[in-house]
Amino acid sequence: RGAVFGDVISNLLEKVGYLVTREYYINDAGAQIAALGRSAHMRYCQALGDDIGEMPEGLYPGEYLIGIGQELANLYGAKWQKKPETEWLNLFSEFSSAKMMELIRADLSALGVHQEVFTSEGEVVDAGWVDQMFNFLKEKNLVYTGVLSRPKGSGAQDNWEKRPQLLFRATKFGDNSDRALKKTNGEWTYFASDIANHFLKFNRGFRRMINIWGADHAGYIDRMKAAVSGITEGKGQLEVKLCQIVHLKKAGRPVRMSKRSGDFVTLRSVIDEVGKDIIRFIMLTRSNDSQMDFDLEKVLEQTRDNPVFYVQYAHARCCSILRHAGQHFPKKDLDPVSLAAAELGKIRNRSELNIIKTLSAWPQIVESAAISLEPHRVAFYLYDLASLFHALWNKGKEEADLKFLNPRDPELTRCRLALVESVRSVIASGLHSVGVEPLQELR
Structure with a gap:
């Protein structure tokens, strides 16, 4: 989930003009x-x-x-x-x-x-970045030897001992406690190598850093933000997005897994079973900070309750309409550039106008999803647009004057084909933004 979430955030940031480097920390x-x-x-x-x-x-x-x-x-x-x-x-x-x-x-x-980029923690340490980070903090008087207070909370005191430690002044930057940089055996803590990794990023020229973590690391955020503030002298910005757990199910029943016994389902097996596009889209149907269920059977159902099918079906329907239009209109009149020149004044039905209004919001959806780092907004938008389009399709089956193709009124048909192409284009753009290939036909 974190991999998809981070990748789609990167796509959206690039779409609105940012230069993005995707990095994996080993x-x-x-x-x-x-x-x-x-x-x-x-x-x-x-x-x-x-x-x-x-x-x-x-x-x-x-x-x-x-x-x-x-x-x-x-x-x-x-x-x-x-x-x-x-x-x-x-x-x-x-x-x-x-x-x-x-x-x-x-x-x-x-x-x-x-x-x-793949950055190795071991290589960061071996290259001397922990030492460089420490020397920088020492020069800025942000490290000292002291004794941490006894931690609060049930179980938090089990490993506590009163002893002098090398500490980073995290409280100076908003954390609730100063933080240890060395273990009792003299080795650097994981926190120290993590600071060094961000110190390296900053020295590589990055001023904005976005980390994608599992929700179990929530308690680590404040100290890491404090560290980035310290090592960049306030010039670097760290944002942390947490991804909640995904519950894997099959036919509504939990798929049992156990770390202790080594019994679990691999990502590759799920990709082989349902395909990467379905996984990517479904992972965006909930906010990253909400737990979600992933049902191996339901994600393959061809129903409205399956959002990835519903959106792809809308795109495939648009493609089908445009193909059938080729039987009535010259091909040159059906290309996107030609349809973009259509006069839309004959479109007056409320359902069609609602679709146009929704289409006009697409640039703002992309921008807001990128700025807020909330890619689920794109998935929600695509589902809403697909719903409006499917509803218009169904009305056309019941009301002859709402059919997309009306050979007796070429001007109105051309307007509606322009609308269909706009829906297709926006859905395709949205799917590409989340790394999903739009389907022209569903089999």
């Missing part, structure tokens, strides 16, 4: 990557014939690592099977991280998401 440093390396080693041993049983707590049980384990076995044989962890952990962590990124890049591409 969390490939720290405890999680070490856990990935240990998990890959267990799958490697399994590929060599060991009975590994259940994955220990804290490791990754997913079957996606079985193939990586087999690759490692093919590469190294039994070389690392009985060796101590200190000898193979970095190798296995880096190998499995690189392989996971290959899978992620392929899945993003299949979803129609193409990042221009």
Whole structure:
């Protein structure tokens, strides 16, 4: 959901004139990557014939690592099977991280998401950006050694201990607490490397930074905004958009998944089942900060309750009308430029005028969706426009004077064909904005 949301925001910002760089931040440093390396080693041993049983707590049980384990076995044989962890952990962590990124890049591409930059947390640290960030903050008197107050809230005190720490003056920039930059073992915290990443972005010339996070990171926003204010001396702007969870269902029933057992549905399998265009559009039918249901069967239904079908059906109907018009009018009279010159004075029906009014709002919809970073506005608008068009189509079946094609009145027909082409053009523009290919026919 976050990938689609961020990609469509980028499209909309570009559409209104911004220069946008799409960037993916790889969390490939720290405890999680070490856990990935240990998990890959267990799958490697399994590929060599060991009975590994259940994955220990804290490791990754997913079957996606079985193939990586087999690759490692093919590469190294039994070389690392009985060796101590200190000898193979970095190798296995880096190998499995690189392989996971290959899978992620392929899945993003299949979803129609193409990042221009991939930034590695490990490379940010190794290149010295954490040290540069720290030296900058130190020069500005924004770091000090102090003792944090005991945190409030149930469970928040479990890991607290009274000790001196290297702290960033986050409260100076609106956060409710100063924040630690180093762990007890002397390593930089994740927060420190995250600040360094934004310090790097700022030094690359970016003044506006938009982060797309999962909703479980909401508590991290204030400290990160404070950090960006500090490292840019107020010249950089960080905006954070949170994406709520998606509940996967099938025929109205939840699809059971478990991180503990490694039992889950992959993005690639959903793309293979329903197609990337359906996924992209449905992900925009709710505001990003609202939880949503994604039903694998309902998104394929050809009903009004399925918004992606309903919008595509309106576009396909427009194309069908224009094709049939070719039987009555010369092709040169039906191209968009020719239809744009049609005199629309004969269009007086309220339903048609409502469509024209809705069409005229399209530029403002794009601009407001881009400025507010709310791409669901586009999906809502397209559904409303499709509803108006389908209603007019149905009226034309009941009232002869509302038919789109009337060979006895070529001037009125030309006006209505101009209206149909306008609806088609706006729907196509909207679908392209959200990364969906408009369909000329539904099968």
